[in-house]
Amino acid sequence: MTVEELPTAAVTTRHLSVVHDRETVDLPAARRAIADLLVALGKDPASEHLADTPRRVANAYAELLNPREFQLTTFPNDEGYDELVLAKRIPFSSLCEHHMLPFHGFAHVGYLPGERILGLSKLARVVELFARDLQVQERLTKQVADWLQEHLAPRGVGVVIEAEHLCMSLRGVQATGSRTVTSALHGLVREDRGTRQEFFALTGIQA
Numbered sequence: 353m354t355v356e357e358l359p360t361a362a363v364t365t366r367h368l369s370v371v372h373d374r375e376t377v378d379l380p381a382a383r384r385a386i387a388d389l390l391v392a393l394g395k396d397p398a399s400e401h402l403a404d405t406p407r408r409v410a411n412a413y414a415e416l417l418n419p420r421e422f423q424l425t426t427f428p429n430d431e432g433y434d435e436l437v438l439a440k441r442i443p444f445s446s447l448c449e450h451h452m453l454p455f456h457g458f459a460h461v462g463y464l465p466g467e468r469i470l471g472l473s474k475l476a477r478v479v480e481l482f483a484r485d486l487q488v489q490e491r492l493t494k495q496v497a498d499w500l501q502e503h504l505a506p507r508g509v510g511v512v513i514e515a516e517h518l519c520m521s522l523r524g525v526q527a528t529g530s531r532t533v534t535s536a537l538h539g540l541v542r543e544d545r546g547t548r549q550e551f552f553a554l555t556g557i558q559a
């Protein structure tokens with residue numbers, strides 16, 4: 353029997369294309385705006401050091417605001433695995449939408465499988481999908497949890513994000529070292545007391 357003749361039931365992966373409809377960055381307009389900003393800040397955009405800065409900054413923002421697309425690869429949960437799966441300390445960085453300064457830290461993303469399990473790297477890719485945007489931490493946390501609930505239909509989802517906001521540490525209140533912790537839970541991770549406690553225990557967060 354050739355590969356082509358295999359019954360389709362033997363194909364155990366499912367690929368869903370994750371298409372992102374975010375608007376693309378207008379690079380020439382961004383370059384002009386950065387040059388104007390430099391002038392407004394009293395800097396000389398014609399100086400040798402700053403001459404190429406508008407291009408670099410525009411490219412940097414375009415990169416920071418454009419997540420990579422990926423395939424959501426899931427597999428059948430043939431063994432009936434029914435305990436939590438948790439990807440801990442996924443590093444991420446995002447831009448706070450109030451100051452356009454970075455906030456960065458770690459995401460802990462877990463789920464309680466239903467009929468399908470997810471390729472592990474996809475838990476980190478989902479974080480990146482929503483982190484590469486102008487964000488607030490609460491929305492980022494909820495978007496990751498909602499997305500997994502919608503696309504994977506697990507029995508539960510838990511997302512915890514711990515982050516340092518540079519707008520809070522470098523400037524303003526200058527609360528250096530402070531971390532903001534947010535969480536979003538669905539299904540049994542939210543409703544079942546034992547599962548919820550186990551999830552937070554696995555993340556290392558006291559709840």
Ligand SMILES: Nc1nc2c(ncn2[C@@H]2O[C@H](COP(=O)(O)OP(=O)(O)OP(=O)(O)O)[C@@H](O)[C@H]2O)c(=O)[nH]1
Pocket residue numbers: 448449450487488489490517519520524525
């Ligand atoms: N809820 C939430 N607030 C955020 C986030 N990132 C930044 N902020 C806050 O957004 C708020 C904006 O408040 P404003 O008073 O308009 O800005 P500001 O004058 O620069 O405030 P200070 O930072 O207190 O100097 C600040 O309190 C920031 O700490 C986030 O992810 N979530």
Ligand SMILES: [Zn+2]
Pocket residue numbers: 448449450451452453517519520
């Ligand atoms: Zn901010």
